[in-house]
Amino acid sequence: MSVTISAGTAYGFFTDTSICIGCKACEVACKEWNQLPGNPPHFLGDSFDNTGQLDAMNWRHVQFRETTSAQGGPAWLMMSDVCKHCNEASCMDVCPTGAIIRTEYDTVFIQQDVCNGCRNCISACPFGVIGFSGDTGTVHKCTLCYDRLQAGMQPACAQACPTQSIQFGPLVELHARADMRLVALQSQGHDPILYGRDDNVYGGLGAFFLLMDKPESYGLPSTASAVRPERNNAPGYLGALLGSVLAVLGGLIAFRRRNETEAQ
Amino acid sequence: MDHEHFAVSPDWKWYILLYFFLAGIAGGAYVIGALLRLAGGAGRDRAAERLAFLVAFPVVLICPILLTLDLGSPGRFWHMLINTTPGQGGVNFVSRSPMSVGVWALSLFALVSFVTFVATLSEVRGGRGAAVRLMAGAGGSLVVLAGALLGLFVASYTGVLLSVSNQAVWSDTWTLGGLFLASGMSAAAVVVAQFARRRAGAGTERRLAEADGWFAVVELLFVVLFFITLGAAGTAGTVLGHGWALLWVVVGLGLLVSLLGLARRGMAGAMAVVTPVLVVLGVFALRAVIIFSPQ
DSSP, X not given: OOOOOOTTSOEEEEEEGGXXXXXXXXXXXXXXXXXXXXXXXXXXXXXXXXXXXXBTTBSOEEEEEEEEOTTSSEEEEEEEEOOOOBSSOHHHHHOSSSOEEEOTTSOEEEOTTTOOOOOHHHHHOTTOOOEEETTTTEEEOOOOSHHHHHTTOOOHHHHHOTTSSEEEEEHXXXXXXXXXXXXXXXXXXXXXEEESSSTTTXXXXXXXXXXXXOGGGGTOOOTTTOOOGGXXXXXXXXXXXXXXXXXXXXXXXXXXXXXOOTTO | XXXXXXXXXXXXXXXXXXXXXXXXXXXXXXXXXXXXXXXSOTTTTHHHHHHHHHHHHXXXXXXXXXXXXXXXXXXXXXXXXXXXXXXXXXXXXXXXXXXXXXXXXXXXXXXXXXXXXXXXXXXXXXXXXXXXXXXXXXXXXXXXXXXXXXXXXXXXXXHHHHHSSSOTTGGGOSOHHHHHHHHHHHHHHHHXXXXXXXXXXXXXXXXXXXXXXXXXXXXXXXXXXXXXXXXXXXXHHHHHTTTHHHHHHHHHHHHHHHHHHHHTTTOTTTTOTHHHHHHHHHHHHHHHHHHHTTO
């Protein structure tokens, strides 16, 4: 699918999990383009998933989640997970160096020459997307192929996806496509949800999903759990202030001038 | 509110634990020195006041070293202070990020505690230089007041830094700032008391023991609030399971001896050798269990 890419327009991914076949072409394309190392081979033992999680060297992760169908038989939930490029990005909120920026394509990008590897963004990302690399001393995640966008090319994963489960394009267009797909699936008797299409999850996600089960089944926080770290700034500082006042009060009581002599 | 967490661990380990521990002692020691100067009897606790200021600066000097060693790219520590994004420049101050605010507060605190340290050292050696003259008057009191406020911040913001995240436990409570502050001041009180034993009178030692007891009362209050907030979030089990309860026993012992010191107020020898060891171990264990258990 050809997309004309221009700065100033918001781009993103629409991942339709109902047509993901778990081929991992997206993972391979991502690693190939971004020259990411492969995982050391080991058996995770609980599914066809041998990637495990998103981290510094896995910017796409195809999840295989075994579940039970409505008829009671075994069923698979498959989803190609990726950085969500949140409109209200928790990682950007806490980054002390300004290394995490929003690009001209409205995506979230970590400047490798600015990041100093403090890992504060890892503790803040609610999706467990960002990983630390000991090789570079910095943190890494999906760049939404920033370099490819600048060259007018769509991201490698979306180009490689054989079923168009991963679609790339202007967010406005992707939203319209997702709405149509939702209606089509509902008319077939399914009960899917669009996750991150609206602003109720981190102000809307640049990479949003059509899910066939509740978000938690895919390791995603529910709308109620999708909260920003900065919500704790005011109560945290107020708690510190309360502690300061009480501790100073205690010190004043102990050190106050009293009619006592050193001989006592 | 009960939030389900899917964040992964930032892998903050020993350097961060040591930093949080020493920041509490450095900030706490300075605040104790300031309280002794501004509220204590005229000259009564002068030796302890000087010792508190002499402890604060060397301890705070270790803090940036630990923070730098913990970075993935230690050579870029200055990126915390200066904006290195191409085409931008200027200073980096991100008010919504406690790590950014804390780095600035730590830098300012190090500066103020350095001035206080130099003046105090000079005074102890009988000097009458500019630093001593500055610290002797009302200007000195202002410097000490500013240092005390910065010390309170440095000793407490580390807890806020943990809370401003999406990690289980850390982000489920607002109490960590107050908890780290009170426990840091408790550790600072026993450290200053140990240094002051040979140089100050029994009255000073008694007052420091009493102060430690009051700090422990505040710490205990915050421990209770900590567990209430974690209970509401459903994550209390994280800090109690997998053997972490043993560290809480160490925390409890440290609190107990401090509270006993308060109850025995007026008795000489309240800060005997075992007490400070237990208090300091308890404060260290508190930070260890909070930092490590959710990770």
